[in-house]
Amino acid sequence: MNKAMNFYGGQYQKATSGAFFENINPATGEKIGDVGASSERDVNEAIASAGEGFRVWSKMSATERGRILRKAADLLRARNEEIAKIEVEDVGKPLSEAIEVDVMTGADALEYFGGIAPSIHGEHYDLGNTFAFTRREPLGVCAGIGAWNYPIQIACWKTAPALACGNTMVFKPAELTPRSALVLAEVLKEAGVPDGVFNVVQGEAEVGQMLTGHPDIQKVSLTGEVETGKKVMAASAGTLKHVTLELGGKSPLIICEDADMDEAVNGAMMANFYTQGEICSNGTRVYVAESIKEEFLNKLVAKTRNLIIGNPSDMKTQVGALISKEHFEKVTGYIELGKKEARLVYGGERYVCDDSEISGGFFVEPTIFETDNEDARIVKEEIFGPVMTVLPFKTEEEAIEKANNTIYGLAAGVFTSNLQRAHRMVNALQAGMCWVNNYNVNPMEVPFGPYKQSGFGRENGLATIDAYTQLKTVYIEMDKVDSPY
Ligand code: NDP
Numbered sequence: 001m002n003k004a005m006n007f008y009g010g011q012y013q014k015a016t017s018g019a020f021f022e023n024i025n026p027a028t029g030e031k032i033g034d035v036g037a038s039s040e041r042d043v044n045e046a047i048a049s050a051g052e053g054f055r056v057w058s059k060m061s062a063t064e065r066g067r068i069l070r071k072a073a074d075l076l077r078a079r080n081e082e083i084a085k086i087e088v089e090d091v092g093k094p095l096s097e098a099i100e101v102d103v104m105t106g107a108d109a110l111e112y113f114g115g116i117a118p119s120i121h122g123e124h125y126d127l128g129n130t131f132a133f134t135r136r137e138p139l140g141v142c143a144g145i146g147a148w149n150y151p152i153q154i155a156c157w158k159t160a161p162a163l164a165c166g167n168t169m170v171f172k173p174a175e176l177t178p179r180s181a182l183v184l185a186e187v188l189k190e191a192g193v194p195d196g197v198f199n200v201v202q203g204e205a206e207v208g209q210m211l212t213g214h215p216d217i218q219k220v221s222l223t224g225e226v227e228t229g230k231k232v233m234a235a236s237a238g239t240l241k242h243v244t245l246e247l248g249g250k251s252p253l254i255i256c257e258d259a260d261m262d263e264a265v266n267g268a269m270m271a272n273f274y275t276q277g278e279i280c281s282n283g284t285r286v287y288v289a290e291s292i293k294e295e296f297l298n299k300l301v302a303k304t305r306n307l308i309i310g311n312p313s314d315m316k317t318q319v320g321a322l323i324s325k326e327h328f329e330k331v332t333g334y335i336e337l338g339k340k341e342a343r344l345v346y347g348g349e350r351y352v353c354d355d356s357e358i359s360g361g362f363f364v365e366p367t368i369f370e371t372d373n374e375d376a377r378i379v380k381e382e383i384f385g386p387v388m389t390v391l392p393f394k395t396e397e398e399a400i401e402k403a404n405n406t407i408y409g410l411a412a413g414v415f416t417s418n419l420q421r422a423h424r425m426v427n428a429l430q431a432g433m434c435w436v437n438n439y440n441v442n443p444m445e446v447p448f449g450p451y452k453q454s455g456f457g458r459e460n461g462l463a464t465i466d467a468y469t470q471l472k473t474v475y476i477e478m479d480k481v482d483s484p485y
Helices: 040-057 062-078 080-091 095-119 151-164 180-191 205-212 226-237 261-277 290-304 325-341 396-403 419-428 463-467
Strands: 006-008 011-013 020-025 030-036 124-127 130-138 141-145 168-172 198-200 219-223 242-246 252-255 285-289 343-346 367-370 387-393 411-415 433-436 469-476
Touching (some): 020 080, 040 168, 040 198, 062 080, 062 095, 062 151, 062 180, 080 095, 095 151, 141 151, 151 168, 151 180, 151 219, 151 463, 205 219, 219 226, 226 242, 252 261, 252 396, 261 285, 261 387, 261 411, 285 290, 285 396, 290 367, 290 387, 325 367, 325 387, 387 396, 396 419, 411 419, 419 433
Parallel strands (some): 141 219, 168 198, 367 387, 411 433
Antiparallel strands (some): 006 011, 006 198, 020 030, 124 130, 130 469
């Protein structure tokens, strides 16, 4: 029985639209259940509930709010296995990943922002006879709109800082992954979050549009595609909402000739095949120094061959199913294009599992292309699947120029054993998140976010506090008005 429905006013609410959308398990192709799509009335009620919640939550002390969020972190961790299984069914990702990463990194956000909530403060300005000070105040009701690749993590990464700062949240998960945000609602309620502080609405783009167009929402934080980001920003402009956009990418990973080869191969695989390649920050353009390219490709192929593709529920599986038939067709379409534009080095086919339970799943082999054509579409466009392209470079300058030759700027990586070169290169890379000798590592205390058309705003770390507060300046006159009248 699928419980995916709305949650507001501190309880589950049936959608009033009478419309449903299907929740499909991408590994089996089978229906998990029907989800009630929120009507405009439901969305308005969820926003009104968040307004009520704001009156209570914003008046509570930050210490109390922090205590509740830290308790929620513990409760979420206690339900790790249950939530991980939901993510596996909804997303098709391997259980080993969901158990290790998805829920735990969400809980980390609740713990981290719960911990710093009491330390969010303004500043004092000594003006001689008199003084001024600033207050960090919440924005009000925030909307979170999530992508489908890391549903519980995305819900937590938006909700934890929003709530820590005293805001309330109406969250819309992607319609492909509607369920785990509801468990977050249960957990927050159990931890002591008052009714209305965290709310969930369900549906497709039009429900997102109801949020971005609503005058009572002060801030929208979206994780999604660049084109969606542009629409969300345009819609939010109508009421001049604050906006955070965590969008797509086509990030470069540069392997220098002095890199540790085994580490570089591991890094490139992490940057392309984890979560079937459905990760925004993936380093899908792998620039390898020409002198080591053959050796790199040989080792890469040998290791990629050993990856275990299969039933996501099996703890041994390392590559699961793509999220949907539509996305599978997009990814395999790019692979077919790649076969014309580049040299196929490995993979490139649909993977059909022997296991009859998942024979209808949307599995694709981890795929490696090689080309020097910077204009190839597989080099320029986000594929969001397990598709890596290896490209050559001769000099450091050439690598940087090629790496930066993109509209995106989410992430970048460099593998080198030369410390000076590492610093020189990351300083020149146009990306919000750069890794040296590693890839896709995101500790909660470190800000994560984009440059260029990958969006703006930060998640994680203290920088996020700016995104969920507004600064009020208060001037206190200790003397007389210096009046010219
Ligand atoms: P989409 O942009 O398709 O959707 C993201 C969310 O926005 C969904 O909830 C979607 O609803 C909703 N939405 C779609 N159109 C509108 C609209 N006009 N107004 C308001 N809301 C709207 O992205 P995907 O879900 O396909 O996720 C994949 C994308 O997300 C990739 O580009 C990836 O790079 C990016 N991403 C970025 C991350 C980052 O941190 N920078 C992290 C993870 C992913 P629905 O899907 O229900 O129709």
